[in-house]
Amino acid sequence: MRYIITNVAYFGRKIKSPWLLATALFLAPLVGATQAQTVMIPNFWDPKAQLERPEVPASRMIRFLVDDDFPPLHFPGLDGTPTGFSVELARAACERLGLTCTVQVRRFDTLLNALSEKQGDVVAAAIPVTAELRQRFAVTAPYFKIPARLVTKPAQTKDMPAFTAKLLQGKTIGVVEGTAHEAFARAFMRGSTLKPYPELTAAEAALKSGAVDYIFADGLSLALWVGGEDAGGCCAFAGGPYLESRFFGEGIGFIARAEDDALRRALDYALQQLWKEGKYAELYLRFFPISPF
Known part of the structure; x- marks a missing residue:
């Protein structure tokens, strides 16, 4: 398998066309066919930064909130179960931290309110990171940007x-x-x-x-x-x-409540480890057989 890993850093508009879901599902089986090609995999983590893992009680269940209408980041799988790059990255982060997690679907425009009202613990959806968002919530470093x-x-x-x-x-x-x-x-x-x-x-x-x-x-x-x-x-x-952030934004990350900063830091740690261990690249190749980079 050949792929190029590149240090890049973006966010785009929400995609709402029915054909896009069909296209994403159509592309999923093609990952194997693209592995002989060069696939650009972005890296958003500074290799010199060594994050420490904060303590999050192993008994705590983390409830991820997602939308199901933005493939390939989050959409319903063939059996109706939520899947997509953001969803599977959230599940991988939970596994890396040794935590039990659930994934709950909400309408996109209700996700942040549901988080504020403690109907969930983390939003794992393509909400653009802005200064205003960071003032209201605890947000991880970007794990994806759309160039x-x-x-x-x-x-x-x-x-x-x-x-x-x-x-x-x-x-x-x-x-x-x-x-x-x-x-x-x-x-x-x-x-x-x-x-x-x-x-x-x-x-x-x-x-x-x-x-x-x-x-x-x-x-x-x-x-x-x-x-x-x-x-x-x-x-x-x-x-x-x-990737000019003044035009295209800062990217997307996991979003937790402001008072839950320990969870945010734990997710930042998990994301960096998933990158180092190759899990991020594995999921990227699975959901992006043609890289937007």
Whole structure:
């Protein structure tokens, strides 16, 4: 198995389209087929930082709260049980700490209120980390970020020249209007012509038809599209990842109540150990056969 581990550090919009779940489930069996390829696995932990494990009573049961509509981070499995990268990482963290945990599904917009009302102990869902969130809750360091990426033709990256910023000069780039990706492109891709679309699927169709030269959007959505049936093998990533936090956010982490900081620190410790021991990479390859990085 070949993979490249890279130190990168992001957050994207919540994905709410029905086809995405089908695509995520379709991709799950393909992990074995991609292991002979280069898969970019991000690393969000400083190897020089040695976290100490705080004491959390082994008798305590930790209740994780998740949403089930954001594959591949959290979604229902074939048997209806919650699964996904965030969910399985939460379970792995519990096992690493020797704790008993449950996973409970809530509607996305109710997760933080449910946590505040002590209906659960940790939110393991794709809620962006912000300064305001850290003021209200205890939040671990990010365990995942969603980079902005460019996608273009041809489908085979080996046929693509080494990417440079000059390649964007005079090119037409499809973006989703009103997004941070459009704002970033207007600020830093000034030699290009931007073509806004109301939704990403319209931009993807434009790239397939040749109406634009590139799409610039969140890498998670694009990775699922590039590897799915809708793309039909047309396209591939070029350049990036783009990780400017002022545009794309700080990432996502596990969220606990402010008074439960010992649990937050225990989860930070567990996440770092899971990275060092290879469990993070194992789960990443399982849920991201085409890496957004």
